[in-house]
Amino acid sequence: MSGNVRTNQVNPRFEEFCLAIGRDDRSYSSDLLIQAEEILTNKLGQPMLGQDMLTVDRSVKELIHRHRNSEIPMDDIPEEFLDPLMSTLMSDPVILPNSHKILDRATITRHLLSDHTDPYTRTPLTMDMLIPDVELKKRIETFIATKSKEMNNE
Missing domain, CATH: 3.30.40.10 (Zinc/RING finger domain, C3HC4 (zinc finger))
Known part of the structure; x- marks a missing residue:
């Protein structure tokens, strides 16, 4: 994801991927992505990859929110x-x-x-x-x- 999703809006190339993550209630956890960012940044010295985890988390949250607001009854x-x-x-x-x-x-x-x-x-x-x-x-x-x-x- 590095270099491709670092904007306020979700990169269309990753929109379907991030929405699929967010829809999978069994696997998605914002807390786990935040923990992954901390490990990548603080323990493995990979701050750019850590930022990617936070970007994915923000993208998933944004897409789920947008999707819920446009759901058909x-x-x-x-x-x-x-x-x-x-x-x-x-x-x-x-x-x-x-x-x-x-x-x-x-x-x-x-x-x-x-x-x-x-x-x-x-x-x-x-x-x-x-x-x-x-x-x-x-x-x-x-x-x-x-x-x-x-x-x-x-």
Whole structure:
């Protein structure tokens, strides 16, 4: 990250990465990034890398705040756009080849980190077996764009 994220605004190249960090409640901790900065700066003599940790932390906080303020109310989201396991709006829907269930790629990716099976059929499943649901993704993107425009006009 060195040299690329040292501004008040989040570098677009890292926006998706920082947002993914912030959304993962199981792994993200601002305190851990601050501790990493202290270790890098004080114990390892790497102040620039330490600053990068603080920059990532600020970026994650900013993106999460921005994202929460622009969220579409759950009542407005059609059920077919919701991930069936997490009940969140899907951004990258994929079809599981054996069960033919549709999940968000982020949800099934987290599942596959600890269990290499389809959560519905328990048959073997790997990332390369996932089938992108291009049509559903387009409909979701259109829905989000329409809702965002409506929310900005209010």
